[in-house]
Amino acid sequence: MSFSTFNITRCVRHTTYAIAILSFTFAGGAQAKSVAQNTVDAVSELNHQPGILTYQLPQATVRITALTEHSFEVFYEPDNSRQLPSFALAKRSSLATTSVNTTPSHIELFTTKSYAKINPNTGQIAFGLTGQPVVVEEEVGLFFTQTLRGFRFSLDADEQLMGGGQRVLGMDRRGHRMPLYNRAHYGYTTQSNQMYYSLPAIVSDQNYALLFDNSANGFLDIGHTDKDVLQFEAVAGRTSYIVVLGEDITQVSQQIAQVTGKQPLPPRWALGNFASRFGYRTQQETQDTVKAFIDADIPLDAVVLDLYWFGPDIKGHMGNLDWDRVAFPEPEQMIQGFTEQGVNTIVITEPFILSSSAQWESAVANQALAKNYTGQPRRFDFYFGNTGLVDVFDTDAQRWFNQFYTKLYQQGVTGWWGDLGEPEVHPADSLHQFGELTVTGDEIHNVYGHQWAKMVYEHQQQLDPSIRPFVMMRAGFLGSQRYGLIPWTGDVSREWGGLVPQVELALQMSVLGLGYIHSDVGGFAGGE
Structure with missing residues (x-):
C-alpha cells in the first residue's frame, strides 16, 4: 500500500485548501484527494445568520458559531461523512451578536470581543481578540480519511500548553503525544501518559483554549511529531472544535465553563x-x-x-x-x-x-x-x-x-x-x-x-x-461537570510517589471546567 497527501504544510501559499480529504490506494499508484488543488477562491456560498456563518469548501460545509463573545465553534462537515452530535457543549438559549466583513484578502466574523478570520483562498481560519493580533490559527485545519480525521494548528516556538486531562507529565504538556482513550492506570506514581479521564483540549499561555468535540479513540500531539504543530486525531467522530479566547488564563477558564456548562452546586x-x-x-x-x-x-x-x-x-x-x-x-x-x-x-x-x-x-x-x-x-x-x-x-x-x-x-x-x-x-x-x-x-x-x-x-x-x-465517577468528557460529576484520580499508589502528582492532576482538570476533583488521600494500590 502506498500513501500520499497534499496540504500537510503551509509552505504553498494560496494554492491549496486548508481542508484535506485524503485517500489510500493499493498497487497502481497512490492518489490523494484534497478538496481542491492548485486553485484559488476556496470559500463560496457565504451565508450569515445571527451568530452563525456558514460557507462551502469543495467537498465540505463549514459552520462557525459564535457561542459567546469570546468563543467560537467550528464544525467541518465533509460530504457524506458520518457525524455525531456535540457532547462538549452545553445547550444554549442564545448566541453572540455577530457581523461579517468581507475583503479580497479575508472574511471576518466579529463579535464585540473577538473575531474569526478566514482566508478565502485557502479556507484557513485564524482567531483573536478584537483589535489585537491573531493568537491561534489553523495550520492545515481539517484532515479527513475514512480511518483518521483531525485538525492541525500552528504553535509559536516558545508557547507553553496545559491539556490532555489526567496525566502525570508536568504542567507544560508540550512535546508529548498523548493517547485519547480513557483507561485505568493501576498504581501510578510520578509518571503516566494515559489515565482514567482524558480531555481532548489544551489551554495555552497565550490566552486561548482549543477543545476538540470528538468522542472517539485518538491522540493529542502537542509538538511531539512536529515541534511547532498541535495535532488532534481520532479514528472517527465529530469533526468540530471550539476556540476560547480571553485576556488572561482566568478568563479563558471561565469561558470554557461558560460554553461546556457550569458545575451545579453539590450537596x-x-x-x-x-x-x-x-x-x-x-x-x-x-x-x-x-x-x-x-x-x-x-x-x-x-x-x-x-x-x-x-x-x-x-x-x-x-x-x-x-x-x-x-x-x-x-x-x-x-x-x-x-x-x-x-x-x-x-x-x-x-x-x-x-x-x-x-x-x-x-x-x-x-x-x-x-x-x-x-x-x-x-x-x-x-x-x-x-x-x-x-x-x-x-x-x-x-x-x-x-x-x-x-x-x-x-x-x-x-x-x-x-x-x-x-x-x-x-x-x-x-x-x-x-x-x-x-x-x-x-x-x-x-x-x-x-x-x-x-x-x-x-x-x-x-x-x-x-x-x-452527588455523582462521583472516575471517567468523563469535556462538559461532564454540568451533570454534577465529581471525578477522582483513580487507583493511586499507596506511597509518597502517589501523593506527589495530585496537585498537577487537579489543576489540569480544573482549568478545563471540572471545578471539583479529589483523590484517595491515603492511596489505594500496593501495600497489601
Whole structure:
C-alpha cells in the first residue's frame, strides 16, 4: 500500500485548501484527494445568520458559531461523512451578536470581543481578540480519511500548553503525544501518559483554549511529531472544535465553563468527611465504623460502600445491583439509622453485568447490553468475570439501569459512586444504539462515563428535584461537570510517589471546567 497527501504544510501559499480529504490506494499508484488543488477562491456560498456563518469548501460545509463573545465553534462537515452530535457543549438559549466583513484578502466574523478570520483562498481560519493580533490559527485545519480525521494548528516556538486531562507529565504538556482513550492506570506514581479521564483540549499561555468535540479513540500531539504543530486525531467522530479566547488564563477558564456548562452546586455534605475503604463487608462492620466515628466525636458526613454490598467476593457478583442479604440483612434500617445521625450512604455501581450475576437474564431480555454484529450481547472476559456492558446510550437500556437506582434511592441511598466507567474494558467492536445511530465502542468510548453521569444525574433530579445530586465517577468528557460529576484520580499508589502528582492532576482538570476533583488521600494500590 502506498500513501500520499497534499496540504500537510503551509509552505504553498494560496494554492491549496486548508481542508484535506485524503485517500489510500493499493498497487497502481497512490492518489490523494484534497478538496481542491492548485486553485484559488476556496470559500463560496457565504451565508450569515445571527451568530452563525456558514460557507462551502469543495467537498465540505463549514459552520462557525459564535457561542459567546469570546468563543467560537467550528464544525467541518465533509460530504457524506458520518457525524455525531456535540457532547462538549452545553445547550444554549442564545448566541453572540455577530457581523461579517468581507475583503479580497479575508472574511471576518466579529463579535464585540473577538473575531474569526478566514482566508478565502485557502479556507484557513485564524482567531483573536478584537483589535489585537491573531493568537491561534489553523495550520492545515481539517484532515479527513475514512480511518483518521483531525485538525492541525500552528504553535509559536516558545508557547507553553496545559491539556490532555489526567496525566502525570508536568504542567507544560508540550512535546508529548498523548493517547485519547480513557483507561485505568493501576498504581501510578510520578509518571503516566494515559489515565482514567482524558480531555481532548489544551489551554495555552497565550490566552486561548482549543477543545476538540470528538468522542472517539485518538491522540493529542502537542509538538511531539512536529515541534511547532498541535495535532488532534481520532479514528472517527465529530469533526468540530471550539476556540476560547480571553485576556488572561482566568478568563479563558471561565469561558470554557461558560460554553461546556457550569458545575451545579453539590450537596453541602459532599465537602465533608467520608468513611471509605475497600471495603466494609457486612452491615455490622459498617454500623460499627459509623459508631466509632460518632463515639470519638469525629464529624462524619457519609459512609461509602464498595462492591461487597452486592456480593461476598470481589469476582463473580458484579451486576447483581441488589443487596447481599446475608451480609446486609436489613440495609433499609441501617441506612435509616445513618440518616438519623446525619450520615449519608453512598454505594458503588458498575456498568458491567456479569453472566454469573443475578441480573444477567434480565439485562439480556431487556436488551440493555451493548451488542455484537449478530445482535446478541457482546460478551467478554475481564478481571471480575465474563460480562456484558450496559448500553448507557440507548434509552431502553437507561430505563432498565435506572430501575435499580430508583430502588436504592427509595431505600435511602443519597450518593452515587460509578466505578470502572472508562469503561475499564470496552471492545472496539461493541455496538451501541445512540438515537438513530449504531456506533462502535471506538467511536463513543471517551463519552461513556459522560453519558452515564448524565443518566444518573437527570434520573436523580426526576426522583427528587429538591436535592442536589452527588455523582462521583472516575471517567468523563469535556462538559461532564454540568451533570454534577465529581471525578477522582483513580487507583493511586499507596506511597509518597502517589501523593506527589495530585496537585498537577487537579489543576489540569480544573482549568478545563471540572471545578471539583479529589483523590484517595491515603492511596489505594500496593501495600497489601
